[in-house]
Amino acid sequence: MKSQKSKLGENKKWQRLKRNKMAIAGLLIICAILLIAILAPYISPYDPLVLNIRSRFQSPNSEFLFGTDNYGRDLFSRVLYGARVSLKVGVIVVFITSALGTFFGLIAGYFRKLDYVIMRVMDAFMSFPTILLGISIVAILSPSEMNAAIALSVVYTPRTTRIVRSAVLEIKGSEFVRAAKSLGASDFRIILKHILPNCLTPLIVQSTFVFAYAVLAEASLSFVGAGPPPPAPSWGNILSEGRQYIRTAPWITIFPGIFIALTVLGLNLTGDGLRDALDPKMKK
Amino acid sequence: MRILDEREKLLEIRNLKTYFYTEEGVLKAVDGVDLLLHSGETLGLVGESGCGKSVTSMSIMRLLPSPPGKIVDGKILFKGRDLAQLSQKEMRKLRGNDISMIFQEPMTSLNPVFTIGNQISEAILLHKDVTKREARRQSIEMLKKVGIPSPEKRIDDYPHQLSGGMRQRAMIALALSCDPQLLIADEPTTALDVTIQAQILELMNDLKKSYNMSIMLITHDLGVVAETCDTVAVMYAGKIVEYTDAKGLFGNPSHPYTWGLMNSIPRLDQNIEKLHTIAGVVPNPLDFPEGCKYNTRCPIADDKCLQQEAELQEIRKGHKVRCWHYERLEQLKKVH
Amino acid sequence: MAVESNALLRVNNLKKYFPIKAGLFRKTVAQVKAVDDISFYINEGETLGLVGESGCGKSTTGATILQLEKATAGEVIFQGKDVLSFSKKEIRGMRRDMQIIFQDPYASLNPRMTVTEIVGEPLDIHKLVRNKQEKKERVKQLLGSVGLSTEHMHRYPHEFSGGQRQRIGIARALAVEPKLIIADEPVSALDVSIQAQVINLLQELQQEYGLTYLFIAHDLSVVKHISDRVAVMYLGKIVEMTSKVDIYDNPLHPYTQSLLSAIPIPDPTINKERIVLEGDVPSPINPPSGCRFHPRCPHVMEICRGEDPEFKVYGDNHYVACHFLDR
Numbered sequence: 001m002k003s004q005k006s007k008l009g010e011n012k013k014w015q016r017l018k019r020n021k022m023a024i025a026g027l028l029i030i031c032a033i034l035l036i037a038i039l040a041p042y043i044s045p046y047d048p049l050v051l052n053i054r055s056r057f058q059s060p061n062s063e064f065l066f067g068t069d070n071y072g073r074d075l076f077s078r079v080l081y082g083a084r085v086s087l088k089v090g091v092i093v094v095f096i097t098s099a100l101g102t103f104f105g106l107i108a109g110y111f112r113k114l115d116y117v118i119m120r121v122m123d124a125f126m127s128f129p130t131i132l133l134g135i136s137i138v139a140i141l142s143p144s145e146m147n148a149a150i151a152l153s154v155v156y157t158p159r160t161t162r163i164v165r166s167a168v169l170e171i172k173g174s175e176f177v178r179a180a181k182s183l184g185a186s187d188f189r190i191i192l193k194h195i196l197p198n199c200l201t202p203l204i205v206q207s208t209f210v211f212a213y214a215v216l217a218e219a220s221l222s223f224v225g226a227g228p229p230p231p232a233p234s235w236g237n238i239l240s241e242g243r244q245y246i247r248t249a250p251w252i253t254i255f256p257g258i259f260i261a262l263t264v265l266g267l268n269l270t271g272d273g274l275r276d277a278l279d280p281k282m283k284k
Numbered sequence: 285m286r287i288l289d290e291r292e293k294l295l296e297i298r299n300l301k302t303y304f305y306t307e308e309g310v311l312k313a314v315d316g317v318d319l320l321l322h323s324g325e326t327l328g329l330v331g332e333s334g335c336g337k338s339v340t341s342m343s344i345m346r347l348l349p350s351p352p353g354k355i356v357d358g359k360i361l362f363k364g365r366d367l368a369q370l371s372q373k374e375m376r377k378l379r380g381n382d383i384s385m386i387f388q389e390p391m392t393s394l395n396p397v398f399t400i401g402n403q404i405s406e407a408i409l410l411h412k413d414v415t416k417r418e419a420r421r422q423s424i425e426m427l428k429k430v431g432i433p434s435p436e437k438r439i440d441d442y443p444h445q446l447s448g449g450m451r452q453r454a455m456i457a458l459a460l461s462c463d464p465q466l467l468i469a470d471e472p473t474t475a476l477d478v479t480i481q482a483q484i485l486e487l488m489n490d491l492k493k494s495y496n497m498s499i500m501l502i503t504h505d506l507g508v509v510a511e512t513c514d515t516v517a518v519m520y521a522g523k524i525v526e527y528t529d530a531k532g533l534f535g536n537p538s539h540p541y542t543w544g545l546m547n548s549i550p551r552l553d554q555n556i557e558k559l560h561t562i563a564g565v566v567p568n569p570l571d572f573p574e575g576c577k578y579n580t581r582c583p584i585a586d587d588k589c590l591q592q593e594a595e596l597q598e599i600r601k602g603h604k605v606r607c608w609h610y611e612r613l614e615q616l617k618k619v620h
Numbered sequence: 621m622a623v624e625s626n627a628l629l630r631v632n633n634l635k636k637y638f639p640i641k642a643g644l645f646r647k648t649v650a651q652v653k654a655v656d657d658i659s660f661y662i663n664e665g666e667t668l669g670l671v672g673e674s675g676c677g678k679s680t681t682g683a684t685i686l687q688l689e690k691a692t693a694g695e696v697i698f699q700g701k702d703v704l705s706f707s708k709k710e711i712r713g714m715r716r717d718m719q720i721i722f723q724d725p726y727a728s729l730n731p732r733m734t735v736t737e738i739v740g741e742p743l744d745i746h747k748l749v750r751n752k753q754e755k756k757e758r759v760k761q762l763l764g765s766v767g768l769s770t771e772h773m774h775r776y777p778h779e780f781s782g783g784q785r786q787r788i789g790i791a792r793a794l795a796v797e798p799k800l801i802i803a804d805e806p807v808s809a810l811d812v813s814i815q816a817q818v819i820n821l822l823q824e825l826q827q828e829y830g831l832t833y834l835f836i837a838h839d840l841s842v843v844k845h846i847s848d849r850v851a852v853m854y855l856g857k858i859v860e861m862t863s864k865v866d867i868y869d870n871p872l873h874p875y876t877q878s879l880l881s882a883i884p885i886p887d888p889t890i891n892k893e894r895i896v897l898e899g900d901v902p903s904p905i906n907p908p909s910g911c912r913f914h915p916r917c918p919h920v921m922e923i924c925r926g927e928d929p930e931f932k933v934y935g936d937n938h939y940v941a942c943h944f945l946d947r
Binding site: 174175176178179180181182183184185186189193194197198 | 683688711712713716719720722723724727728729730731732733741742745746789792796
């Protein structure tokens, strides 16, 4: 009877997330786009790279679902493949920023003396406009998928660091950390066993937002030519190439734009839902 | 009690039921409470956390978070008018004017961005037809009455500039600014130190006399009850289990819960080796036991208590108890 | 102060000031004198109650003895050694002998650890068990000794009531088999009917394990019940220290007297004379000169405003700091 109760507790977070219809919608969108990215080679009707001059600038029709671009490439296939690049960049950025942000955030939050140094460096990074900083880093490293991801990780790490640091500061002052200290626990143990697990909630939520930012920023980088170089399709560079034909062939920009918007929307909805579901204050 | 009965009935609660409809089920926070408060009297509502004492007061003020809270049954008669039936607009006229409330934590119930003078004046302007200058004059007057030194200066202070005790005084001044007939005080001294608590309790007693107002005092502290209340209702798990005047309650506690509670607090004027304890914990309000709700912790419970809950019955004049075996308690008292 | 030969803990002239920093260069502009020159001792196996109102420095005293806060000055002699001179490593070792129970049973347990992990943590830290099996057995035994059933072992703190959580906290403190336990308001966050359970448990454990307690609380009735001797603190100073019988029957300091009279007694037939103190507790940032109680004291004399009274013995182990007694 009592053990059932504890299972109920674990289920509660999921239940709360489930009741949040917007979060579920967000989750569904993400899953759909993820599926598209994985299945792109199987569901694309054409090769995204093959040029076909005869069918240039076709508006959406039954043959080319999203129409074609200035080289006559099938836009539907390109958008499907583009999901792979965008999501890959997103995942890499989330991975790097979470790792670095957690590391710096834990150190800055826990050790007062290092706090000042680390946070001033982070502030310096944050004081640059996001895209400008990204472009400069890519410019130094040369444009590629991986370098765009690295540049964006540098851009977004300070934000994650700030979030982790503030969580650490709050948890560090809590009584259970004092209790661990009074038991004779070392700093290392306190950080690893007591502070880190309690930082995970804000970190997870932040990660969904970073993912959304990264997808968006990758598009912006590609748009200005600092992303993965053509002809490889990413949502950003499809948009960027279609820009000059926006009056005559608006579908080239519209479709990747819709997918970017959908992904960001899905991630933001999920992030909001997760924040509510994981908030321990909502428990009762 | 007979003398009290001849006084004017100010507040009469009949069979109040306030439920919370939560994800996990229906939480019967208040489940059939009857209370009677005469003018000029102090009624104590005692119990541990979750017993429904605060929900009762919120129901009277109609300040329940709704949803999930809802008054599902019963009457709250204030001077003959049923508050449970009033619209929120009508309630707003009553609140702060006829009925006022003070809370446990004065810092969170005063608005931090306005001066205390501002807040008191606003309450006066809201309910009385006076000029701003007159409202300010009355505010200073109120602050003086609640014992805040140099009120002319203090009136322009913000809440954070006052100490805990002073803040609670300011809160009381705010509550009393429109001469309410009923003051509901929800744990008014719990957040305060004992020497400050003594000041506030004395202040409340003085004000009660000079304003001829009634007080409903909600507390968990039996000591505070003994010093301030005329009548006392002890609540457990959403119901009143014992209801009588203060002398009767402390002189002859007749519900096993009341008796257990009194014995479990260490007293300054007594030396005992080991404290009496009430076994177990307060039952989960979503999962109350069958029969008498105290049966999981009661030393004298038997089969009857497991099956059926007793009514609140008058066992001697003016002394009501909800227990099948209050007579058996007498034997238990002798053993102790 | 008289030297007690069998004192487990002796605190001499302990001070803890918190600097208040302001401005661009974080200059210290003032100091909160949370604990200002206090001395007391606790004999082995006894309970000393430390009582006072909020902000009087009683909790800071506990934290400073445990070195959760760094002392500003003074000595804390525990088992014959001054722990304030200990290295970081020695302090960690010392924590096997000195433990603390916290006030808030909700905040003092890590919400993401199971009961086994919480109670077992000190066993890991001090390497008191050799393997998992041994640890499990020890945790079971500890839970049993605080009256929790072992089926609770794999649950998380939020699944317990306040009283049960406080028991978990006590089991955690007992895990290292300490000699001294500092109990910082261990029952004030609990419901009345649960308070008695925890107080009785603390007393039983004291007898069973021969524990010594420093029991910190604001509730004089609780302190008097559980303690052998009581020390009363006011604004960073101990104003009176004596046996629990004397503190009630023969309080000498005017603050102790008013504190006692302010406590409501659950009996409406008792009509006592109450000394209601004027005003509030002053701020410890700029405490009053001389005797810190003088602005509120009903017996204030000229000397009280200028001179700090000495903490002296009056009668059998009855220490008081008050000029009024020397008239």
